[in-house]
Amino acid sequence: MIRFILPTLVLLWATAAQALDVAGVNYPPQFTVAGKPLVLNGAGIRYRFVVKVYTAGLYLPAKADSVEQALALPGPKRIHIQMLRDIDANTLGKLFTRGMEDNSSRAEFGKAIPGTLKLSELFVAKKKLASGENFSVEYIPGQGTMVLVNGQPGLSAPIMEPEFFQSLLKIWLGPKPADDLLKSALLGKDAQSPQGN
Numbered sequence: 372m373i374r375f376i377l378p379t380l381v382l383l384w385a386t387a388a389q390a391l392d393v394a395g396v397n398y399p400p401q402f403t404v405a406g407k408p409l410v411l412n413g414a415g416i417r418y419r420f421v422v423k424v425y426t427a428g429l430y431l432p433a434k435a436d437s438v439e440q441a442l443a444l445p446g447p448k449r450i451h452i453q454m455l456r457d458i459d460a461n462t463l464g465k466l467f468t469r470g471m472e473d474n475s476s477r478a479e480f481g482k483a484i485p486g487t488l489k490l491s492e493l494f495v496a497k498k499k500l501a502s503g504e505n506f507s508v509e510y511i512p513g514q515g516t517m518v519l520v521n522g523q524p525g526l527s528a529p530i531m532e533p534e535f536f537q538s539l540l541k542i543w544l545g546p547k548p549a550d551d552l553l554k555s556a557l558l559g560k561d562a563q564s565p566q567g568n
Contacts, residue, residue: 391428396453398428404447405511410434412441415556416455417549423455427543429557436558438544442537446512450540453505464494466549471538474545479534486516486535493518493525510536 391398391414398414412435414428432446468487472480480487497520500506507519515529516536530536541548548554 393426393428394423394455396426396455398426398451402430402449402451404430404449404509405514407432407447409447409449413557413559415550415553417553424458425455426453427451427553427557429540429543434559436560438558441544441558442540447510448536448540449507449509450543451505451507454500454502457499457501460494460497460500463500464491467494467539467542470542470545470547470549473547474541475538479538482532482534483538486530486532487538489526489530490518490539493520497525508536508539 390400391411393414394416396414398411400411402409402411409430409432412429412431414426416426417424428451429441430449430451431441432444432448435441435444468491471483471487475483504521506521506525508516509519510516510533511529512533515531515533516539517529518525543549543554543557
């Protein structure tokens with residue numbers, strides 16, 4: 372009996388050890404989207420100067436240590452954001468739009484505009500994201516992108532253009548990311564806090 376229990380305990384310990392605690396926010400090692408298990412690729416903190424704004428965790432079908440791998444992987448994907456301070460939702464929406472535009476080609480961003488407008492409408496309606504609130508963006512091939520606010524659907528229908536989710540991910544993974552340290556963390560690399568630089 373012990374020889375069966377021991378491997379199970381080792382497996383459970385290894386799985387638990389992969390969970391990340393980021394500024395008090397727990398990111399489990401796995402998450403299921405559309406019945407498909409995703410793995411936590413990395414998680415980190417978005418800093419503005421030295422102020423912690425939010426945490427972000429990236430879930431992919433398999434581990435990826437480069438931007439190209441992360442974007443090219445087929446299957447569902449998920450990014451989860453948890454606020455660490457209050458922020459005007461409309462301001463955050465504008466920052467996201469600018470980040471998408473700065474990191475996408477004109478053609479890519481053009482295809483993502485319908486989804487970007489829907490996301491902006493959601494942020495305008497929400498008005499404020501308070502510390503402790505969260506939102507997730509989940510992409511399911513063939514079904515589109517869903518935005519969840521505090522675990523509840525934030526949009527009445529999915530955003531169907533696949534370019535939208537790719538452009539959204541580039542906010543953090545593109546050539547001009549919102550935060551270089553967060554980009555490294557989402558790719559599973561160690562990232563120091565700004566105070567350590």
